[in-house]
Amino acid sequence: MTETPTIFGLPAERGRWGLIALGLLINLCLGSIYSWSVFVAPLAAHFTAALGREVTAGEVLLPFSVFLAFFAIAMPLAGKYIERYGPRKVTVAGGLLTGLGWLLASTATSVEALYVVYGVIGGLGVGIAYGAPVAVAARWFPDRRGLAVGLTLLGFGVSAFVTANAAGALIAAYGVMTTFAIFGVVLAAVLVIAALPLRFPPAGWHPAGWSAPAPGTGTAPACECDRRAMLRTGTFYGLFACYFVGCLAGLTAISIAKPVGTEVAGVDAGLATLLVGFFAIFNGAGRPAFGGLADRISPQKTAMLTFGLIAAASVLIWLAPGVPAYVVSFAVLWGCLGGWLAIAPAATASYFGTCDYPRCYGVVFLAYGAGAIAGPQLAGFVRTATGTYLGVFPLVAVLAAVGFAVAWLLMRPPASVPASTPVPVAAGEE
Missing domain, CATH: 1.20.1250.20 (MFS general substrate transporter like domains)
Known part of the structure; x- marks a missing residue:
């Protein structure tokens, strides 16, 4: 008999929306990269004064590109670890790396140093954490998968609207390098706390009263393949x-x-x-x-x-x-x-x-x-x-x-499906 889980003390059909809210919050933090344009002019001025030469806005845009590149690279590499260790642990690891990237950026003495401490470390952190709440949403909502994933990722899309304003106010009050440090501490704390309730549903669970449509139609998967x-x-x-x-x-x-x-x-x-x-x-x-x-x-x-x-x-x-x-x-x-x-x-x-x-x-x-x-x-x-x-x-x-x-x-359900080997879900984080 399939286990009947609860989430936040509520039946899973209701409590699973809380996981979507947490996923949205996690993505709001991860999407702070989209506020980078607010940092460009202050960073150019800071390094121009510190290095005694003109540092252009173009140079300061490069850490943004490095960040996005490592974000994309880390996503496929992190996938197997989400299955092996569960979404909670992977999100915590990614959240700590994300915060560390921002925090170390506050100590950078050159734009080149930002490539590593912000672009590489921060980008890897976001790439590691990004896929976990998406996977959680996809598994808890077989009946509304597109909506659930979309709401989870809503935070990433609107992050610039929130974090850019916060960054602008902090830069005006404390300076650009201190703002990096504040962002690093706050992002790490929020990401770790928000990650703690994340988990996958037990094998075979589905919402009460819902049955999967025929394979390849509606929200039913056309196949289960690796x-x-x-x-x-x-x-x-x-x-x-x-x-x-x-x-x-x-x-x-x-x-x-x-x-x-x-x-x-x-x-x-x-x-x-x-x-x-x-x-x-x-x-x-x-x-x-x-x-x-x-x-x-x-x-x-x-x-x-x-x-x-x-x-x-x-x-x-x-x-x-x-x-x-x-x-x-x-x-x-x-x-x-x-x-x-x-x-x-x-x-x-x-x-x-x-x-x-x-x-x-x-x-x-x-x-x-x-x-x-x-x-x-x-x-x-x-x-x-x-x-x-x-x-x-x-x-x-x-x-x-x-x-x-x-x-x-x-872009349609595959007509024939090669044989596959299912990947086990991390023990204790179903």
Whole structure:
């Protein structure tokens, strides 16, 4: 007989929402990387004074890129440890590394030192911790997987709206290096405390009154296969390609939001900064919105919808550059990026099951890292070659059309499933 668990003293069907709230809080802390733009000017001024030479904003942006790269690298590597040791221990380890990265950044005597203490250590910490609350949400909510994952990741999307304001106030009051130290201590403490209740459901558990639909439909997994079996399906490559295009479009929009506003749309610099916070709301809201939609109409159809929206937004700003088109287009692009960060994990569980979910989604998440590198580089290349960012948008529209075609052809439950070996869940943290 299947065990009837309780969470926070409540029946699991009710208490599991508390785990979603904790996952949202964890991601709010992990997403503090998106507040990096607030640190750029103060850090450039600090190192210019300390080193006796001009340190440019471009130099200070590099730790951000290093951070994202190690974040993406750590995700697939951490997957097997989530299964082996459970989500609680892995989140604690990642949380401590994240806090340590911020804390050590306060001692950096050069920008190069930030590459290691902030970019490498902090990036690894976020990559280690990021997948655990997502896996918890996916397993406790087989009936509402897309919505649960989207709500969990909502914190990461809106983090800049919270942490950027906090960072700005702390920098003004205490200076940039002290702010790093404060962030490090607070983030480590909150992440460790929030991680303690995390656990997986017992084997075979499902919500009362819910039964799994037929395999490959609705929220039921098309198969239960491990990472090796997943890599032998065309579905994986379709999902990976679509995730890459969705992230490339969204991360390009994030990286050039303010300069496009000031240079192309003619928005005042102060208003452009405020609009970045406005766009961040759409980034966060896109996760539960598109995640819930993936539950209702399937990940494939939701993916095709996002590509249609990305193409339309790109064409709009390209053909009618101005304030209204800028606001609408970038809200859509940021929202679709948030959507993809819910669609992809939900699709991974829907197509390949949850027996080896952290390792499977870790590989899929590499598409995010590739998009994080390619998107801003594409924008920079176009800006250098043409003198304007406008040429970025027809390229993004073409890529969205390709993504639509790939989603239609490949992003569907695998027709045949190679044999797989289920991975046992960590003892004591089911």
